[in-house]
Amino acid sequence: MKKIVTLLFVVFYLTNGIGQTFKVSKKIAINGDSGWDYLAVDDVNQKLFVSHGNVVNVVDLKSDAVIFTIPNTKGVHGIAIANDLNKAFITCGAENAVAIVNLKTFELIEKVAIEGQKPDAVLYDAFSKKVFTYNAKSNDATVLDAVTHKVIKTIPLGGKPEFSVTNTKGLIYVNIEDKNQIKTIDATKLEVTATWSIAPGDEPSGLAIDLETNRLFSVCGNKLMVIVDALKGKIIKTLPIGDGCDGVAFDAKKKLVFSSNGEGTITVIKEKNNTSFMVQETVKSKKGARTIALNPSNSKLYLSTANFGAKPKPTPENPNPWPSIAPNSFMILVVSSGQ
Incomplete structure (x- = not known):
């Protein structure tokens, strides 16, 4: 009985915010x-890169003030930080491109067109010095050389890729949203090496x-x-x-x-x-x-x-509409x- 009372107290304590x-x-x-999607911290320079419509806002994390706006990143989704190269790689989903900017000046270094359609999430892998963009419409990953900015390969993934991480030793992991899977990619061979079901996890x-x-x-x-x-x-x-x-x-x-x-x-x-x-x-x-x-x-x-x-009424073209964003909020x- 004492254990049950103690458990109930702990549940009450946490769910009512007392122990938060x-x-x-x-x-x-x-x-x-x-609208917006991903945001990324540059830990070395203490900056926050925020995707925001067709631009990326840069926040100084020492002052919590916006210090720069990176323009012309149409349909921006993801930002990958490469401190060892002093670069950020930004997916421009509406342009099928990757914008590469200087981490200190925020100036555009180059914008690279890719074969993949609607690049979304992006990953920089310091082990291989490669950038992986995950393309929502074409269900694949485009790989760039992070030093030369050349497109190396596009890897079929057989489903819609979402976010990705690296083990920093040559293996990349990526969620496949519509298949309820995690796929692994060899960062050297640039091949899918395993497909794991994560059911009962869905999407x-x-x-x-x-x-x-x-x-x-x-x-x-x-x-x-x-x-x-x-x-x-x-x-x-x-x-x-x-x-x-x-x-x-x-x-x-x-x-x-x-x-x-x-x-x-x-x-x-x-x-x-x-x-x-x-x-x-x-x-x-x-x-x-x-x-x-x-x-x-x-x-x-x-x-x-x-x-x-x-929230707008659903339509056949947009069955799950987003509510409108209040101005300046x-x-x-x-x-x-x-x-």
Whole structure:
């Protein structure tokens, strides 16, 4: 009986926010009423790159001020940071191109056309000095030489790719959203080497990795996080998360995984060891905050969102319309811990 009472108290303690350690500590206002997708932290230079319509906003993380806007990134989705090359690689989904910019001056170095259609997520792999763009319409990955900017190869993936991570030793992982899979790519041979089912996870989007324990964290549209052995492809555990997830971040210092849920929450999961995981807390964020980036230097989290107006009526061409964005309401939520 005592154990049951204690358990009920713990559940009440967490679900009522009493035991929460994370909260929205600041909101950074950014001009412009367009939509958004990924955002990425440049840890070395302490800058945040934010996809925003047809531009990328750059935020100085020391002052939390917008210091530059990178223009002409039409249909921007993803940003990959390559500190060893002083470059950022930005997917321009509406142009089937990758914009390459200087990390310090933010000036355009080159814009490279690719064969893949509608590039979305993007990954820089320092091990191979290659950039992988994941192309939503053509169901493939285009590979660029990060030094010369030359397109090397386009790899068929057999499904719609989403986010990707590297093990930093020559193996790339990518979620395949419409097949409920994770595929592995050899970064040297540029070939798919394995295909792993992550069922019961459905519509995987965000992906993160613990390089120490070789664990992959895949967040799925059916409100599940699927934790996978990155060496064998075996599912270790599934855990509940919030609705509308599109991103996930892993804090290697604190051994915490964060799922950003569009419903307006962040699910925080604690990794006790490579087989033990638990939901630590659910943090209130804001509706629409579905993508996330972690600053490894101070463990702060950044999420893009806005205020919303009325939702349009569904049409045959657009059966699931997004609600309108309220003018001048785009913002970055800064989430931090008091501990």
